[in-house]
Amino acid sequence: MxxxxxxxxxxxxxxxxxxxxxxxxxxxxxxxxxxxxxxxxxxxxxxxxxxxxxxxxxxxxxxxxxxxxxxxxxxxxxxxxxxxxxxAKPVFDPATDRGVIKMTGLDLELALYVPQLVQRMRRLAPFMHLETVRQELDSFSMLDKDDVQLSLSGLEPVTSGGSFHRVKLDTMPVVCLMDENHPLTRSEMTAEAYANAPHGLVSITGRGPGSMDQVLEDVGLQREVVLRLSGFMSVADYCEGTDLVFTLPLRLAQRISAGRRLKMLPLPSALQRDPVAFYIYWHARHHHDPRLTWVRSQLLDITQELPRL
Known part of the structure; x- marks a missing residue:
């Protein structure tokens, strides 16, 4: 033959x-x-x-x-x-799609945006499934291994940066959150008074300094972090009735303080820096996935409707 x-x-x-x-x-x-x-x-x-x-x-x-x-x-x-x-170009119809989206991020960061996403999905894509996956120390490695398709983060990837795409969802200033009767609420807060207060810190890894430690070092100051938490949801419980100060992005602080005996104060002017940006990240392998493109567009629409800060 x-x-x-x-x-x-x-x-x-x-x-x-x-x-x-x-x-x-x-x-x-x-x-x-x-x-x-x-x-x-x-x-x-x-x-x-x-x-x-x-x-x-x-x-x-x-x-x-x-x-x-x-x-x-x-x-x-x-x-x-x-x-x-x-x-042929994949055909995607949110009204009939039965795909699964896996997303990671810190607890309160997800809580700021994902509930509205679910509301839209239940209305526009009722058969689509969404799973939030507990964030590991490095959410970018989760994207790299395809454990998740989307990651909500304010961080930058340390490695494999060329493999990731991102779009900015939101920006917000950083504020101080404390008990409503905290001594710092009684007068204008100076950088020195801020540094001398005992601090709480939300840390994914549980080790290393926070971003504010570098800001303080730049002006010759240092703080003492006496409490580290692995997530945001319990911040109010540790802040209310204590002398601890947490330094958080504004929308997160607003969500944490709602209905609690807490007060938000701006950072001293000497410590104020550029607003914090939150991004939605995805791996290059999913860059042209129509399902993920649709989900990202919904998240962008949601953040566009948020009150300006």
């Missing part, structure tokens, strides 16, 4: 072959393919050589298919349809 060298077989030749087998005529196939007759004749010659078969055989009534061409005709049509389906 003649062995076909598929490495030398152009996919475009298969489309020409399909048309030739349908039309059984070189000129008609050329018209249908919007090609010149010589081009189709050359393609037929290459096909005959590659397949070691005449394919089209001249008869008194015109051209007829060879036995092999007849056996190939139906199967070739299905192969080409399969190829078209494979390379």
């Amino acid at each position: 003649h062995k076909v060298n598929f490495a030398n077989l152009d996919l475009n030749l298969l489309r020409v072959l399909h048309c030739l087998l349908d039309e059984k005529h070189v000129s008609k196939a050329a018209d249908r393919l919007h090609l010149s007759q010589p081009a189709v004749s050359r393609a037929l010659a290459r096909l005959r050589e590659s397949l070691n078969d005449p394919l089209l055989v001249r008869t008194a009534q015109g051209y007829a298919l060879s036995a092999r061409a007849e056996s190939m005709q139906l199967e070739l049509a299905e192969v080409l349809r399969s190829i078209d389906r494979m390379i």
Whole structure:
């Protein structure tokens, strides 16, 4: 049996072959393919050589298919349809989609935006599933391993930065959160008074300094962190009725202090820096995924509707 060298077989030749087998005529196939007759004749010659078969055989009534061409005709049509389906742009309809989205982020960061996302999904994409996954020490490694498809974070990736895409969801200033009767509430807070207060810190890793420690170092000051928490949800319980100060992004502080005996104060002017930015990150492998594109657009719409700070 003649062995076909598929490495030398152009996919475009298969489309020409399909048309030739349908039309059984070189000129008609050329018209249908919007090609010149010589081009189709050359393609037929290459096909005959590659397949070691005449394919089209001249008869008194015109051209007829060879036995092999007849056996190939139906199967070739299905192969080409399969190829078209494979390379076609994915069709996404949120109203019928049953996909699963996995997202990670810190507890309160997710709580600021994801409930509104779920409300939209229940209305616009009722069959889609959303799973929030507990954040590991490095959410970017979770994206890299495809454990999650989206990560909400205010951090920058340490490695594999070129593999990630992001879009800014929100920005907000940093404020101080403390008990409503904290001594710092009684007068204008100075940088020195802030540094001398006992501090609480939300830390994913449980080790290392916070961003405010670098800010204080820049102005020759230092603070003492006496409490580290791994998440934001319990901050109010540790802040209320104590002398601890937590330094948090404004929307998180607003959410934590709602209904509690807490007070928010701006940072002393000497310690104020650029607003904190929150991003939604995703891996390059999902950059063109229509489902994730839709979810990201919903999150952007949600943050656009938030009160400006």
